[in-house]
Amino acid sequence: MSSTYMAAACLPPALSPVRARLANPDKPPAGPEEVIEVYAATPPGSPKHENVYGLLILPRDAAYDVISRLEDAPASINAIDRRIAGQVRWVLDLDYRSDADRPEEWVHDLIVLMTRLPEEEQRRLGRIYPAYTVAVAIGTGPGGLEALRRWHESLPADEPDTAAG
Incomplete structure (x- = not known):
């Protein structure tokens, strides 16, 4: 599978509060897919609260691609x-x-x-x-x-x- 991923150092930090992460990071994947959570992060200084919008089951490359694109701390x-x-x-x-x-x-x-x-x-x-x-x-x-x-x-x-x- 080819990816449209661009290195994070080339991209500005994510501007929206929407984030993604592996749903079960401690469990090895059972197959070629990963389950990711899409959630809304709260602004800095507010109570720690997140709203999970849903779960996505994606091929591993696509899952990491989505997570990387929504990550807040690009490689620098x-x-x-x-x-x-x-x-x-x-x-x-x-x-x-x-x-x-x-x-x-x-x-x-x-x-x-x-x-x-x-x-x-x-x-x-x-x-x-x-x-x-x-x-x-x-x-x-x-x-x-x-x-x-x-x-x-x-x-x-x-x-x-x-x-x-």
Whole structure:
């Protein structure tokens, strides 16, 4: 199934209070479909109350597509701190070997996997690890290693880069 999904970083945050989420996130799906809840979120500062409009049973790709389009926190560059940029740089740039940025084995494997996946699979993984996905996209793009190096060196230690948009 092809998707019309656009990376969340390319889209403005959702403007309406309508949201979607997996109805049973703790249960593995029994088949190729997912059940999602469509609900209305309350504005910030109001009592925690949600109105569930209904349940949808959709093919897995379509369900994740709907959830991603209604998500309020798009993947963005400001979610990446010096540690994540350094770990991605350590994996992608063979000339860079700072022990402070050496990632754990699972993070190393995750970054390598992200560089090898087809675009649609990268987007799915980006829903779980948005900061790593953005950093890998920078590092693997044209002039990426140099851009990743300059950016990594400009980030303050142990603080998210909140100046970037």
